[in-house]
Amino acid sequence: MASLVSSSLMSPVRLCCLYLCSRASRRTLSANGLGQRSLCPGEGAAALCRQTNSPWWNGSRGFFSRGGGAGEEQQTLEDIAKNIRERQFKRVVVMAGAGISTPSGIPDFRSPGSGLYDNLQQYDLPYAEAIFELNFFHHNPNPFFALAKELYPGNYQPNLTHYFVRLLHKKGQLLRMYTQNIDGLERLAGIPPDMLVEAHGTFATATCTACLRKYEAEDLRPDILRGTVPKCPTCKGVIKPDIVFFGEELPHHFFKYLTDFPLADLLIIMGTSLEVEPFASLAGAVRGSVPRLLINRDLVGPFAWCRRPQDVVQLGDVVGGVQALVDALGWTQELDVLMAAAAEKAATKTEE
Ligand code: APR
Numbered sequence: 001m002a003s004l005v006s007s008s009l010m011s012p013v014r015l016c017c018l019y020l021c022s023r024a025s026r027r028t029l030s031a032n033g034l035g036q037r038s039l040c041p042g043e044g045a046a047a048l049c050r051q052t053n054s055p056w057w058n059g060s061r062g063f064f065s066r067g068g069g070a071g072e073e074q075q076t077l078e079d080i081a082k083n084i085r086e087r088q089f090k091r092v093v094v095m096a097g098a099g100i101s102t103p104s105g106i107p108d109f110r111s112p113g114s115g116l117y118d119n120l121q122q123y124d125l126p127y128a129e130a131i132f133e134l135n136f137f138h139h140n141p142n143p144f145f146a147l148a149k150e151l152y153p154g155n156y157q158p159n160l161t162h163y164f165v166r167l168l169h170k171k172g173q174l175l176r177m178y179t180q181n182i183d184g185l186e187r188l189a190g191i192p193p194d195m196l197v198e199a200h201g202t203f204a205t206a207t208c209t210a211c212l213r214k215y216e217a218e219d220l221r222p223d224i225l226r227g228t229v230p231k232c233p234t235c236k237g238v239i240k241p242d243i244v245f246f247g248e249e250l251p252h253h254f255f256k257y258l259t260d261f262p263l264a265d266l267l268i269i270m271g272t273s274l275e276v277e278p279f280a281s282l283a284g285a286v287r288g289s290v291p292r293l294l295i296n297r298d299l300v301g302p303f304a305w306c307r308r309p310q311d312v313v314q315l316g317d318v319v320g321g322v323q324a325l326v327d328a329l330g331w332t333q334e335l336d337v338l339m340a341a342a343a344e345k346a347a348t349k350t351e352e
Helices: 007-024 043-052 077-085 128-132 134-139 142-151 160-170 217-226 252-263 280-284 318-329 332-351
Strands: 056-058 063-065 092-096 174-179 196-198 201-208 214-216 239-243 266-270 292-296 312-315
Touching: 077 266, 077 312, 077 318, 092 160, 128 142, 142 217, 160 174, 160 318, 160 332, 174 252, 196 252, 201 217, 214 217, 217 239, 266 318, 292 318, 312 318, 318 332
Parallel strands: 092 174, 092 266, 174 196, 266 292, 292 312
Antiparallel strands: 056 063, 201 214, 201 239
């Protein structure tokens, strides 16, 4: 097979795939961890990378080319920090998953042993991801609401990773944060809603599954914390938080990616396994010349099977990785002040 594959052909197909995936619904690529990844056409390139151990695929030039071409030195965390500090990077897009909330005490989904999907035995589910499936929810909403009681906003506080993104916004260098998380810690850290794409929905609002009446998180809090299924006073239907279940369409604001990712000059990916489409494919939606920084415990997605010359990987604990970036930026004291003020505000609110 010719090793030259025009990514110009690939990228419309890739974006089309992203669009089709996100139009259709959010789907797991491996139901119950046993299924096979369905390759989007765009991932054909990845498969090609993997199979032929071929040179790098650089989307900006449209060809496969050997990594580290002329003038393309391997980027480092310090290079990225320098370009952020000197405001060379002014349109930073952040992608995040449950791994940024584990330091706040919320389990992620797939970490062996500690992940949520390894700890749902008490709910007697047919398989772990059923807890986020509409058909199962209509059949038995209790497991989801038992989980909602654990995760409901108000029980946990943001951590350094959330406040780093807020500081990036404060400096006018955050273009958007795309999060898969439903815990609301990004909002709680003070990241404005218009800077956020909560791709898998949020607990902040809810909808009656029968009459579609809208509710706020506070309307459901008493029932959920009491362990009862919230019912619509209008029609007695079950009220479901606006979390995107497998099979449901993603929120319309997910489509901001169509303009955000081509504009991005840096992509930071933190605390995600990049296992769930169409969110995972966003990692390949920035131009080939744009550096991508992964801060995660392990290699995931294209960082594992088809790295680009400008990719940088900071493996290990996410707080340690973000702290290293913040230190390299020279923003340590500023972030400490921001977090201290937030902690004081949270303590005052708790007293009230
Ligand atoms: N530091 C660094 N990495 C961490 C940490 C940590 N403290 N904690 C977890 N991680 C990493 C894990 O190793 C894993 O690679 O974060 C990633 C979390 O992956 P998942 O548990 O799969 O979570 P996520 O990627 O957000 O899942 C995506 O799956 O079922 C759906 O709705 C669910 O939105 C979720 C989606």
